[in-house]
Amino acid sequence: MLQLEVKIAAAKVAKYATGESGDTLEVIERPRGGLSLVLADGQRSGRAAKAISNIVARKAVALLAEGVRDGAVARAAHDYLRAIRGGKVSATLSILSLDLVTETIVISRNSHCPAIVVQGDTLLMLDEPSQPVGIHTWTKPLITELPLVPETYVVLYTDGLMHAGRRYGAQLDVPALVRTLLHEEGGAAQGVACDQGRPDDDISVVAVTASLAPADADVVRRLSIDFPVRVKRGC
Amino acid sequence: MLQLEVKIAAAKVAKYATGESGDTLEVIERPRGGLSLVLADGQRSGRAAKAISNIVARKAVALLAEGVRDGAVARAAHDYLRAIRGGKVSATLSILSLDLVTETIVISRNSHCPAIVVQGDTLLMLDEPSQPVGIHTWTKPLITELPLVPETYVVLYTDGLMHAGRRYGAQLDVPALVRTLLHEEGGAAQGVACDQGRPDDDISVVAVTASLAPADADVVRRLSIDFPVRVKRGC
Numbered sequence: 001m002l003q004l005e006v007k008i009a010a011a012k013v014a015k016y017a018t019g020e021s022g023d024t025l026e027v028i029e030r031p032r033g034g035l036s037l038v039l040a041d042g043q044r045s046g047r048a049a050k051a052i053s054n055i056v057a058r059k060a061v062a063l064l065a066e067g068v069r070d071g072a073v074a075r076a077a078h079d080y081l082r083a084i085r086g087g088k089v090s091a092t093l094s095i096l097s098l099d100l101v102t103e104t105i106v107i108s109r110n111s112h113c114p115a116i117v118v119q120g121d122t123l124l125m126l127d128e129p130s131q132p133v134g135i136h137t138w139t140k141p142l143i144t145e146l147p148l149v150p151e152t153y154v155v156l157y158t159d160g161l162m163h164a165g166r167r168y169g170a171q172l173d174v175p176a177l178v179r180t181l182l183h184e185e186g187g188a189a190q191g192v193a194c195d196q197g198r199p200d201d202d203i204s205v206v207a208v209t210a211s212l213a214p215a216d217a218d219v220v221r222r223l224s225i226d227f228p229v230r231v232k233r234g235c
Numbered sequence: 236m237l238q239l240e241v242k243i244a245a246a247k248v249a250k251y252a253t254g255e256s257g258d259t260l261e262v263i264e265r266p267r268g269g270l271s272l273v274l275a276d277g278q279r280s281g282r283a284a285k286a287i288s289n290i291v292a293r294k295a296v297a298l299l300a301e302g303v304r305d306g307a308v309a310r311a312a313h314d315y316l317r318a319i320r321g322g323k324v325s326a327t328l329s330i331l332s333l334d335l336v337t338e339t340i341v342i343s344r345n346s347h348c349p350a351i352v353v354q355g356d357t358l359l360m361l362d363e364p365s366q367p368v369g370i371h372t373w374t375k376p377l378i379t380e381l382p383l384v385p386e387t388y389v390v391l392y393t394d395g396l397m398h399a400g401r402r403y404g405a406q407l408d409v410p411a412l413v414r415t416l417l418h419e420e421g422g423a424a425q426g427v428a429c430d431q432g433r434p435d436d437d438i439s440v441v442a443v444t445a446s447l448a449p450a451d452a453d454v455v456r457r458l459s460i461d462f463p464v465r466v467k468r469g470c
Contacts (some may be wrong), residue, residue, distance in 0.1 A: 002467045008460040013453075026263060027460065028296070031289050033255070035462065054266050058300035061263070065293035103466045148466055213463060216249075222461040225243040225262065226271065228454045230236045231338045232384055 003213040004150060008037065010206040015045050015160070022049025023158050023204040024057040025232060031067045033100030038064070039204055040077075041111070041158040043134075049202070050208055056081055056091045066073060069106045070095050074141035077131035078110065081204070090132040094156050103148045105208070108141040113162050116178050117146060118153040125175060139225045152210040153178075160203035238448040240383060241333055243272065247440040250280050250395070257284025258393050258439040259292040266302045268335030273299070274439055275312075276327045276346070276393040278369075279351035286435065291316055291326045291368060304440060305330050309376035313345065313368035315368050325367040330376070338383045340443070349385060350395050351413050353388040360410060387445040388413075395438035401414045 014021035022042045029035050042052030059080045064074045077093055094113035099106055107126060114127035115208045130142040146152060155178050160215050162174065249256035257277045264270050273295045294315045298308045312328055327346035334341055342350050342361060349362035365377040381387060381402030390413050397409065 001467060004464050004466055006462040010458040012456045024264060028261060029259060058438055061300065062297045065296065098462065106372060217463060219463045221247045223245040224459045226457040227241040227333065228448060228452060229239050229241055229335060231239055232236060
């Protein structure tokens, strides 16, 4: 048996001056072991987008928590959004699962945004075209299954990151950024520059890393969340 | 408007030599703003306990994600567990919500474990007796609502922590520990000593802190997870 440390880091920021991000990011335990990460980006921005991505993400989360396989979860999220919104609104949906039964990382994409995978010296762009959920008939996800081995890195993001800087003629090269960050301490989803501090769209980034645990590692699962809020009521 | 930083730190460890913790801890976004934390501790330990806490937690998470109010969520989780397991198994359930509509922290307890609240100089033990879910008729939660103001600290835990050290005649004084940790940098849920490294029960601890954001704080939400895993397949 090999002891691995899987670390997940995610960051989410709203489009400048909208307050609420239209992206929804959720993590849920898999009942047979492991966890799943769900990232949905609703069409439009602000409250309207949030309502759409919430529908998709919570359907996915509810099914994943019941042990439903990932491919069926993505299909169900599509069918559900299409049924209740009449095929008129779309969302992108990415699911990343750490499946301890198969000992794999499973990536399901219904998104035009690539997923970036680094294993050892190989950088792989998962960028085959896949349809967003909610619009067409029989939409299904593109699924990639990777062995859960040390030195595996996966980065997912929504199109706010893909297009970041476009307005300023300085589009971000995400794969190049990932290569750079991998060589920096803790260089995960945090600290990504975005549109000169005024994001042009909702941006979410998720990074997952699997590495050999040090000999003195414990088996405690840890979760930490930073959640900035604005309140009217004061001190 | 006041900018606050809400931080959540949680740690979860399985009973020694069982592998799988019987506790389930989930976090979900509230559709109208904010997030909810669900902590369920299933009767018994290992896989059996996990199956029970999973039923309770995923029912709660599914409803919270739909915007159902916390009191109704706890009642529904109870009714559901009782219905499908015939009133024969119990679980404790705690829900902590950061509700941005009411600007409050809402704590719903169906647990014999206290919640500890510190606001300013006041330490408050929420320890009125409340029933676990799954067994009796019409079980409902005890609900406490706190204003979301700076310098608020809330700690929740399962009974593995309450009873930690009991076997070694050195029971942990959790409220005293909380007081001590509050005065230490980042002294949240992390690093709690447990039964000489061999936990006698599943242990989960959640700490939530709300404080004034520094002037240069960003509005990026961040999530980070450490998830140690054992795999058969190797390098």
